[in-house]
Amino acid sequence: MPQKALLHDPKLVGIAPVPPARHVRGRQNFDLRSERMVGHKVGLITDAEIPSDGLHRRDTLQASIQRTLEQVEAARANIPDRPAPGAWQRALSDDWAMGKACELVGHRGAAAAPVAEEDRAAMRDAGRSAQEIAAVSDNVDLLAQAFACDPKLGQNRPGFDLMRTTLNREAFSQGEINHGRQIVQRGRGAAYQIASLGHLNDIASAAADALDLAEGRSPEQTSIQPPVLPAPAPEPPLVAPSEPAPLYDPAIQAVADRLMAQKKRQKMSAQMIDQMRKVYDLFIEATEVTDIRHLRQEHLARFIDVLNQLPKTYRKSPKDRLRTLAQILEAAKGKPVGLSATTINRNIDYIGQLLTKARGEGFSSVLMLDLGSLRERKNRRDRDDRPAFTPEDVQILFRHPIWQGWKSKRHWQEPGSTIIRDGLFWVPLIAALTGARRAEIAGLKAEDLEVIDGIPVMHFRPNANRGLKNLVSERTLPLHPQLVELGLMQHARAALKGPQGDMFPDQRPSSGTKFGDPLDYRFRLLVQRQLAGNPEGKVLHSFRHYVATQLGRIDGLREQVRKDILGHAGDSITAERYSETTPLLAALRQLPSLPVADLPAAEPVRAVARKTRKDGHRPSAQLPVGRRSASPA
Structure with a gap:
């Protein structure tokens, strides 16, 4: 087929005509803007137009093409003996949609999303259906999102491993990683689009055609055998297909994405969602399994083995985040491992939620997987995992100058x-008189406090600042009388006029941190001063355990009331739905009052509400958080 005719073949819609590859001698100049222009106008970039940066572009491109074609061939070999009607045509259409998406991302990177209207128009003009165009758009969105993620984790990991094995290198600059990812996507795009034309005669010929296509030459198409249309046959009996093609993407990363979208709709906090995503990325990396249908019991066991070998602080430092899992495990040999049984079991629970999601979507292969037998036995009770403040500790803590006058x-x-009645003043007070979590308190909006039927209350609910740990964390608590006496409601009224309506604007986090982080450093110094160095390592969360213990000691207090206060799940569906909340105020009133001095604030509440902590600045150990002046207003 002549080159011009091939590159206008409607089967390869979206691959616009390109000039033949130009072989340029000497130094090659590279302009990112010109690459974007060519990628936008033409859709393909020739080999000579890619910068020489030590990535051995053709080697990487060929490896990507080869791997993709092998994956396509394996997928086609697994088509059920009795496929659903139209399964073959859908497979070709899906291959084209993925190929087109990979092509766009391979030339434009993250800028490929959203798909431009002129690209959509070109696909429509070439006869592509609305469903196919929508599939391209969805694929582009998912592929583009990967550019914002760690190049060594999750769905990025296979491409990074391909670069490592092809080039026999472990270290790459950020520029090489970004460009290498695009080369990998170009190879995938060409391979999928060649595969979308019909049957593959052999991988070697298909790979040669795909390489020609990726580099702007006219493929010979010797590898493509147009599908043979079967002769008309009698109406087959109505027999349900034994194994229909899945309606949901079976990639583990895709299952995790759908689960996280569900959690987000359920108002789970961004912090929890991020934590779960990291566990799923680690799971894929540890097991080297990317398809939920390929999971076996031994893969789960392997994951637990890896968790038991990991150091406590793995991937916490920037240097550590650039290491592969194998490098982290090698460096950890001979050193004490730090992951506790609680942490390991929490990660097992996250994997359990992933498998439950997969079962609900019809992936029956996970039904026989057993996580329960892999749980770690704890050597101490949950209540001992984090030490609680004792009643004596609490009284001593609030005799600190922050609450007595400094x-x-x-x-x-x-x-x-x-x-100064700022976040450092209020957050520990509220924690000690409600048992709420640090982020729940620090992320409060002023509108989360109101008076209902004459009773001042505080709503712990998702807001613009943060979500909540889980569904049962959402609750409304009456204020402890001491919080009312200290002026918390007046503080809330003034905070409504402050920046973004935050109750504690000085606790707004800088990039990469969480609500409440700004007070953490100073609170640790405070505890060390009051508790003789704090040898037990007690933290602000220790107030939560203190409140739980105190509530448990109240005679006649039902367990469900205690759980309602703390935002814990009930023992049963009935308990969760029909719990009475009227005893909450009576229970909270029995928490001991705190020894806070009755001194006027050095600054009006309104001034406190106007002040914010600048992003990226850690306050000096000598200054109260967020305060610029200690003089009376």
Whole structure:
């Protein structure tokens, strides 16, 4: 077929005509803007137009093509003996849609999303259906999202491993990683589009055709055998297909994405969603399984083995995040492992939720997988995992100058007459009188406090600042009388006029941190001062255990009331749905009052509400968080 005719073949719609590959001698200049222009106008970039950066472009391109064609061949070999009607045509259409998406992302990177209207128009003009165009758009969105993720994790991992094995290198610059990912996608795009033309005669010929296509030459198409249309046959009996093609993408990453979308709709916090995503990325990396249908019991066991070998601080440092899992495990040999049984079992629970999602979507192969037998036996009770403050600790803590009056901005841990009612003042107080989590308190909006039937209440609910840990975390609590006496409701009214309506604007996090992080450093210093160095390592979360313990000691208090206060799940569906909340105030009133001095605030609440902590700045150890002045307003 002549080159011009081939490149206008409607079967390859979206691959616009390109000039033959140009062989340029000497140094090659590369302009990102010109690449985007060519990718946009032409859709393909010739080998000579790609910069020489040590990536051995053709080697990487060929490896990507070869791997993709092998995957296509394996997928076609697994088509059921009795496929659903139209399964073959859908397979070809799906291959084209993925190939087109990979082509766009391979030339434009993350800028390929969303698909431009002129690209959609070109596909429509070439006769592609709305369903196929929508599939291209969805694929582009998913592929483009990967550019914002760690290049060594999740769906990026196979491409990174291909670069490593093809080039026999372990280290790449960020520019090489970005460009290498696009080369891999170009190879995938060409391979899928060649495969979409029909049957594959052999992988070698198909790979040669795909390489020609990726580099702008006219493929000979010797590898493609147009599908033979069967002769008309009698109407077959109505027999349900034994194994229909799945309606949902079986990739583990795709199952995880759908699960996370569900969690987001259920108002799960972004922090929890991010934590779960990291576990799923680690699971894929540890097991080297990307398709949920290929999971076996031994893969689950392998994952638990890896968790038991990981150090506690794995991938916490920037340097560690660039290491492969194999490198992390090698470096951990001979060192004490730090993952606790609680952490391992939590990760097992996350995998269990993934398998439950897969079962619900019809992937029956996961039914026989057993996570229960892999759970770690704890050597201590849950209540001992984090030490609780004792009643004596709490009384001692609130005798600190933050609540009694401090001397000056430089000597904030020394007694004086200044009190600033900011996040460091309020968050520990609320934690000690409600048992709420740090992020739940620090992320409150002023509108989350109101008076209902004459009772001041605090709503712990998802807002623009943060979500909640889970569904049962959403609750409304009456305020402890001491919080009312200290002026928390007046603080809320003033905060409505402050920046973004935050209750504690000084607790707004900088990039990459969470609500409540700004007070963490100073609170640790405070606890060390009050509790003789804090040898047990107690933290702000220890207030939650303190409140749980105190509520448990109240005679006649039903367990469900305690769980309602703390935002814990009930023992049964009935308990969760029909729990009475009227005893909450009575229970909270029995928590001991705190020894807070009755001193006027050094700054009006309105001034406190106007002040915010600048992103990226860690306050000095000598200054109260978020305060710029200690003088009375």
